[in-house]
Amino acid sequence: MSDNLARVMRPSWLGAEAPVEPERRHIEIVTAKQQRRSRPRVMYAVTAVAGIGAIVVAQLLLSVGISQGAYTISTLEAQKVELGRTAASINEDLVRLSSPQSLAANAAALGMVTNANPVYLRLSDGKVLGAPAAAQGDGAAALVPNSLLTGVAKPQPKAAPVASPVAPAAAGAEGGLPSPSTR
Amino acid sequence: MSHHPTGSTARRRIAVTLSALVLIVGLFVVKLVDIQVVRADTLNAQSLGNRSVEDTLYGARGDILAADGTMLAGAVMRYDVTLSPKNAAPWKRTVNGTETTVTVAQAAGEIGAIVGQSQDHVLGIISGALADNPESDFAYVAKQVDVDAFRALDKLDIPWLYFKAHPSRVYPNGAVAGNLVGFVSSSGAAQAGLELGQDACLAGHDGTAVYERGGDGVPIPGSSVTTKPAEDGGDVLTTVDSDLQWYVQETLAAQAKATGAAWGTVVVQEAKTGKLLAVADYPTVDPNNVGASDAEDRGSRAFTASFEPGSTFKALTAASVIDAGKAEPTSQVVAPYRYLPPNGANINDSEFHPNENLTLTGVLIESSNTGMSKFGERLTDKARFDYMKKFGVGTESEVHFPSEDPGILHPYQDWDAQTKYATTFGQGLTTTAIQIASIYQTIANHGVRMPVQLVEGCRAPDGTVTEVPNQKGARVISESAAKKTSQMLENVYGHAWLRDVWKIPGYRVASKTGTAQMPDGHGGYSHGYLVSVSGYAPADDPEFVVSVSLADPVKMNSSAASAPIFQKVMSQVLKKYRAVPSGSAPPVLPATW
Numbered sequence: 001m002s003d004n005l006a007r008v009m010r011p012s013w014l015g016a017e018a019p020v021e022p023e024r025r026h027i028e029i030v031t032a033k034q035q036r037r038s039r040p041r042v043m044y045a046v047t048a049v050a051g052i053g054a055i056v057v058a059q060l061l062l063s064v065g066i067s068q069g070a071y072t073i074s075t076l077e078a079q080k081v082e083l084g085r086t087a088a089s090i091n092e093d094l095v096r097l098s099s100p101q102s103l104a105a106n107a108a109a110l111g112m113v114t115n116a117n118p119v120y121l122r123l124s125d126g127k128v129l130g131a132p133a134a135a136q137g138d139g140a141a142a143l144v145p146n147s148l149l150t151g152v153a154k155p156q157p158k159a160a161p162v163a164s165p166v167a168p169a170a171a172g173a174e175g176g177l178p179s180p181s182t183r
Numbered sequence: 184m185s186h187h188p189t190g191s192t193a194r195r196r197i198a199v200t201l202s203a204l205v206l207i208v209g210l211f212v213v214k215l216v217d218i219q220v221v222r223a224d225t226l227n228a229q230s231l232g233n234r235s236v237e238d239t240l241y242g243a244r245g246d247i248l249a250a251d252g253t254m255l256a257g258a259v260m261r262y263d264v265t266l267s268p269k270n271a272a273p274w275k276r277t278v279n280g281t282e283t284t285v286t287v288a289q290a291a292g293e294i295g296a297i298v299g300q301s302q303d304h305v306l307g308i309i310s311g312a313l314a315d316n317p318e319s320d321f322a323y324v325a326k327q328v329d330v331d332a333f334r335a336l337d338k339l340d341i342p343w344l345y346f347k348a349h350p351s352r353v354y355p356n357g358a359v360a361g362n363l364v365g366f367v368s369s370s371g372a373a374q375a376g377l378e379l380g381q382d383a384c385l386a387g388h389d390g391t392a393v394y395e396r397g398g399d400g401v402p403i404p405g406s407s408v409t410t411k412p413a414e415d416g417g418d419v420l421t422t423v424d425s426d427l428q429w430y431v432q433e434t435l436a437a438q439a440k441a442t443g444a445a446w447g448t449v450v451v452q453e454a455k456t457g458k459l460l461a462v463a464d465y466p467t468v469d470p471n472n473v474g475a476s477d478a479e480d481r482g483s484r485a486f487t488a489s490f491e492p493g494s495t496f497k498a499l500t501a502a503s504v505i506d507a508g509k510a511e512p513t514s515q516v517v518a519p520y521r522y523l524p525p526n527g528a529n530i531n532d533s534e535f536h537p538n539e540n541l542t543l544t545g546v547l548i549e550s551s552n553t554g555m556s557k558f559g560e561r562l563t564d565k566a567r568f569d570y571m572k573k574f575g576v577g578t579e580s581e582v583h584f585p586s587e588d589p590g591i592l593h594p595y596q597d598w599d600a601q602t603k604y605a606t607t608f609g610q611g612l613t614t615t616a617i618q619i620a621s622i623y624q625t626i627a628n629h630g631v632r633m634p635v636q637l638v639e640g641c642r643a644p645d646g647t648v649t650e651v652p653n654q655k656g657a658r659v660i661s662e663s664a665a666k667k668t669s670q671m672l673e674n675v676y677g678h679a680w681l682r683d684v685w686k687i688p689g690y691r692v693a694s695k696t697g698t699a700q701m702p703d704g705h706g707g708y709s710h711g712y713l714v715s716v717s718g719y720a721p722a723d724d725p726e727f728v729v730s731v732s733l734a735d736p737v738k739m740n741s742s743a744a745s746a747p748i749f750q751k752v753m754s755q756v757l758k759k760y761r762a763v764p765s766g767s768a769p770p771v772l773p774a775t776w
Contacts, residue, residue: 070403085260085330085333085334088259088260088330089329089330089331089334092329092330092353092355095254095353095355096355098355099355099356099357100356100359100426100429101357101359101429104429114430117754118687118689118690118754118757118758118764119689120764129764130688130764131688142433143432143433143436143437143440144357144358144359144429144432144433144467145469145475146357146358146359146469146471147357147469147471147472148353148355148471
């Protein structure tokens with residue numbers, strides 16, 4: 001072709017179809033308000049991200065709280081064990097001191113003696129039933145051992161036990177029941 | 184110019200990339216499936232094993248309690264102290280803010296001061312263990328230390344000192360009721376007495392709990408799982424009065440020592456219920472210190488040692504004869520020194536005397552063997568044997584104490600000529616102290632034998648009481664026969680040769696002595712005697728039975744050795760339980776005719 005008209009030369013490998021011109025459409029410039037409205041809202045994004053952030057933070061705080069609770073429990077349980085041990089130790093001391101051997105040793109140190117002679121005082125008429133007899137200090141060594149008491153300081157016996165008076169006649173009983181003089 | 188990669192080389196590149204991607208993803212999926220599905224369980228278990236810890240939850244052993252609630256045996260924790268010799272090295276300790284180095288010698292001194300060993304001894308333990316084995320990681324310092332010592336040692340903060348907790352036993356009252364309560368071995372296994380007999384009630388069951396542990400040793404919250412809950416053992420409630428038991432043991436020990444007895448027992452039983460208030464033995468064991476007693480003294484001879492009872496058995500024969508209607512308390516017989524019955528036996532009394540005209544009451548007062556034989560032969564052997572069986576002779580008591588002796592009672596068909604008569608006065612058969620007490624309990628309780636009872640029951644931790652023994656009595660002799668026998672025994676108490684020794688003013692008492700020959704172990708009798716006194720009070724409404732036996736009191740070879748024990752123990756029992764003094768005088772029955 002040899003004329004003087006300008007022609008758009010398309011490369012041959014593109015194919016023979018001619019580009020289709022887009023149809024002309026009516027184009028307007030969008031107003032600023034419409035521009036703003038059509039833009040995605042920042043608030044939604046901020047809310048969503050903040051919400052997720054809050055949830056994550058809350059989860060963290062809760063798990064920290066639980067773990068802290070576990071440490072508190074651990075400390076309290078250790079305390080419980082310690083207190084239990086204190087209670088056990090004191091209880092052992094208590095039962096050892098309330099054993100009859102301990103009581104008898106302390107009583108003997110105070111100068112008390114046993115008296116197996118049963119004598120009764122009938123309060124209704126002041127009659128003494130049985131035959132009263134003075135307790136004799138048997139001075140017997142403790143024959144029933146308690147190895148828990150070895151190492152516990154033995155009470156020191158007093159110098160000499162005072163002889164107990166015979167005939168425990170009710171002092172102050174004037175023919176009736178012995179009455180206490182209280183005000 | 185725009186590039187749309189749709190050419191064949193472009194497609195190939197896409198395809199290659201995609202397939203490489205798929206391959207990698209596929210590898211990941213395979214690996215994922217392998218871990219999450221195929222090997223999930225093993226891997227889970229491994230990880231759990233690495234961070235989970237198993238904890239033993241101890242089930243406490245139950246207590247043994249006396250009738251008034253006093254603890255006779257209780258559970259405590261004891262600690263074994265060990266150290267690691269190869270790690271014994273100085274370390275730094277912070278004291279008041281300043282860090283000081285503590286040497287091994289100093290630490291050994293501190294340890295020794297608490298456990299009661301010298302510093303050299305503790306150092307010796309370490310060096311001795313290292314000499315045997317330079318890599319030694321374990322050596323005992325002290326075993327079974329109590330809580331106070333453990334806490335003191337723990338406070339020292341020695342990094343190479345370790346502790347192991349053991350549940351253990353403590354017996355707060357020492358030797359009081361030690362014969363009955365028994366003891367446990369150092370590993371906690373019951374070995375004697377109620378600890379052994381009631382082990383099914385007392386033993387606790389350990390549990391296990393598994394929890395997961397974080398890096399610093401704190402349990403991960405919510406991870407604790409109790410795989411098996413611990414069960415505490417139940418408490419054994421006994422009928423023993425611990426104060427009375429102590430008093431009886433003291434009295435028995437004092438008199439046994441004074442008379443040089445080989446051993447002795449005292450049984451105190453409630454007449455109306457058959458419950459044992461005190462069972463004392465001499466010599467006896469302190470369960471806190473078992474090694475201090477000989478092996479034979481660690482049980483309760485009252486249950487396990489049977490002996491020929493001797494004359495205290497005459498009360499049974501007399502009761503049987505009266506119940507069968509063959510005699511009355513005033514029945515008459517001539518009692519010679521030596522009686523030779525037709526079947527060839529040879530019976531004699533303890534002291535030579537001319538022929539005496541005795542009633543049945545007199546036979547008991549004088550304790551005449553020949554007189555008793557003459558009354559006994561009024562009953563057939565079978566009849567006497569049946570009465571003996573009903574009274575509980577030859578059968579283990581209802582307590583079923585560990586190693587309890589049922590006694591020897593040969594079937595009446597096997598009785599030879601001498602045994603036929605010897606069994607009327609308590610030789611030729613054997614009984615335990617418990618069985619003798621039970622015979623007198625039957626007579627005291629108007630002829631009704633109550634089962635011998637030591638244990639009230641087993642109280643579980645939640646309070647329910649189980650295993651209550653049977654408390655139903657059985658009638659052995661009629662009420663009138665028991666009453667007549669009781670009156671005869673009151674006369675024995677009032678007129679026998681020991682009447683001044685065992686007198687308890689203000690009370691009516693019934694009692695009988697016994698002086699039995701002891702076997703020499705070769706089929707004959709030795710020179711030692713087993714002296715006993717058994718009786719009950721108040722005789723007008725009997726409440727307490729006391730039976731005292733002393734074996735071979737070399738310094739006083741007669742019932743006079745055991746009578747003071749009877750008097751003291753019976754007085755104490757009557758006083759403690761506020762038994763009302765008898766208002767009436769005892770009946771007097773003729774002893775001679």
